[in-house]
Amino acid sequence: MKHQFHQTVLREYDIRGIIGETLGADDARAIGRAFGTLLRDAGGTTVAVGYDGRVSSPMLEHALVEGLTASGCDVVRIGMGATPMLYYAEASDEEVDGGIEITGSHNPPNYNGFKMVFQGRPFFGADIQKLGELAADGAFASGTGNVTTRDILGAYVERLLEGLAGIDPAKLEGLRVGWDAGNGAAGPALEALAARLPGEHHLLFTEVDGHFPNHHPDPTVEANLADLRALVADKNLDFGVAFDGDGDRIGAIDGTGRVIWGDQLLMIYAEDLLKTSPNATIIADVKASRALFDRVTELGGTPLMWKTGHSLIKSKMKETGAPLAGEMSGHVFFADQYYGFDDALYAGIRLLAASARLGKSVTELRGAIPPMLNTPELRFQVDEVRKFAAMAEIAGRLITNPGPEVESVNATDGVRVNTADGWWLLRASNTQDVLVARAESETPEGLERLLAQIDAQLAASGLERGESVGH
Known part of the structure; x- marks a missing residue:
């Protein structure tokens, strides 16, 4: 049974969508089938499942467990609780090979999603894309897993x-x-x-x-x-x-x-x-x-x-x-x-x-922490296909021709630029169609100069720092 996810839900760090619009029970079932298949391929058999307090979470949990057991995985249901309690269930029990928490984290109430851990490591990025490809091909493992319930709150x-x-x-x-x-x-x-x-x-x-x-x-x-x-x-x-x-x-x-x-x-x-x-x-x-x-x-x-x-x-x-x-x-x-x-x-x-x-x-x-002047996280809309290309242009310019005010450039994640006034950051969000900027200085004047450098780099790539948008 092939399954196609909505293009917005398979994200860099987790899976997240809007209930009834981009995410529903069929998606949860397919996630269970695909995750269970990947885990069995890696030699695992047992998955802990938990969920947060959102109204839609029990419905998604039910479908997820169906998908996991249909792939031949055993499921340990730990019920409603915090994401770290699910991580604890996975980390503290040698017989548990993976874990999935159904959670919308800090998103609005109509959102929900899945955070996953796979044989003791985070499951993200290429793992999530692989899960989507496996579902699209319908190449699921089959079996009949057992379900047990465990109360781990006390432990x-x-x-x-x-x-x-x-x-x-x-x-x-x-x-x-x-x-x-x-x-x-x-x-x-x-x-x-x-x-x-x-x-x-x-x-x-x-x-x-x-x-x-x-x-x-x-x-x-x-x-x-x-x-x-x-x-x-x-x-x-x-x-x-x-x-x-x-x-x-x-x-x-x-x-x-x-x-x-x-x-x-x-x-x-x-x-x-x-x-x-x-x-x-x-x-x-x-x-x-x-x-x-x-x-x-x-x-x-x-x-x-x-x-x-x-x-x-x-x-x-x-x-x-x-x-x-x-x-x-x-x-x-x-x-x-x-x-x-x-x-x-x-x-x-x-x-x-x-x-x-x-x-x-x-x-x-x-x-005792030294006072610093910094901007909040400034987030502004840039088209999904443009954001990474723009960041590559900006990084290229700063590395090849940084200008006299730039002391150093760190390109670990976007660009973080050090100057005599402090530092500024520009990076592409992995989860939204936005660029994120931040700056920090010891003086208001220094902060203004840093923001002007951000604006100059954006302008050179045909962009501007518009109204800041939410998470």
């Missing part, structure tokens, strides 16, 4: 708590923390976790609701942190932690309500980790502040700038043996005493641990 919470191992409980008893699950899939695990944590914990919106009635669950958008900020101020808490819809991205604020952005969290984690793992490689994506790379060097670590995308970062961690990595988007990856996948609940635990071990409040740790 997962126990594993999260190991992030506090070795810390004097007295150092944690006085902590007062706010947590915002945003009605996302992390809610039940957060409730179970908070009940076991030392200190005082105040929880918001732990009831899973795929309509997201309180605010959209994307903690990298400052407006979505308003409820958490109000809670921290009202209760005079030490800091606050927020999660995205499927619990793999973290947001945080300190006791004064200042946002702790992804690269700033990484600075705090690095300070803690490098005390016990000197010289360790710490990876951050190309959007991260220069202050982070400087700070890792200062602390005795080896900073590595890498491409944006959770699957790309995870692969680079495996290749380099890095114990810690992170992205501006709030994906944080601990291979230090953990499995190397992005788990916002575990990252929350490690923030408590860092504060206790370093003997400083989260507000103090945030306050």
Whole structure:
């Protein structure tokens, strides 16, 4: 049975679409058939399946399981939970060879999708294209797999708590923390976790609701942190932690309500980790502040700038043996005493641990980070077929004829250009028809000059930085 996916749903890092328009039960069934076929070809037999709190998730899960079992794979259903709980199910059980989480992540409620792990590695890019080709050919394996159900919430919470191992409980008893699950899939695990944590914990919106009635669950958008900020101020808490819809991205604020952005969290984690793992490689994506790379060097670590995308970062961690990595988007990856996948609940635990071990409040740790002036992520529409070609032209010009103001050009992912004023970045999104720009300087004038350089490069390729569009 051949199956053709809508052209927009097979993306670089995952599969994602709009329910009833570009994604439905037939697609989920075909994903199960194709993923199961690839896994069996690689010698695997068993797949863990979980899903987030979206209204459409149970329907997709049912069809996905049908597809997997029809390919001859056995399925372990772990039910509704955060994406990292599914990753944990795959990583902690030697008999499980792959995992699929049905999740729309931080997209609007009418979206849904699939995040996959294959024999302990991320399944993305060429893997996803191969899955599409296999479905189009209808070259599926056949069989009759068995289905079992497993409740792993308790074991997962126990594993999260190991992030506090070795810390004097007295150092944690006085902590007062706010947590915002945003009605996302992390809610039940957060409730179970908070009940076991030392200190005082105040929880918001732990009831899973795929309509997201309180605010959209994307903690990298400052407006979505308003409820958490109000809670921290009202209760005079030490800091606050927020999660995205499927619990793999973290947001945080300190006791004064200042946002702790992804690269700033990484600075705090690095300070803690490098005390016990000197010289360790710490990876951050190309959007991260220069202050982070400087700070890792200062602390005795080896900073590595890498491409944006959770699957790309995870692969680079495996290749380099890095114990810690992170992205501006709030994906944080601990291979230090953990499995190397992005788990916002575990990252929350490690923030408590860092504060206790370093003997400083989260507000103090945030306050020590040097102030930088930076733009938010500027995203502007560029036609899908044009965006990569334009980036190739811009990179070519900067490498062959950079101009006197350019100190260096890093072409790891798009172009990141260093000048005396700071740096600017221009890259093509792997998931949308947009170019993404960002700039950072120590002065407002410097920031203006950096933006002017971006505009000049765009103009030379017949483009302009229009209105910024959303994710």
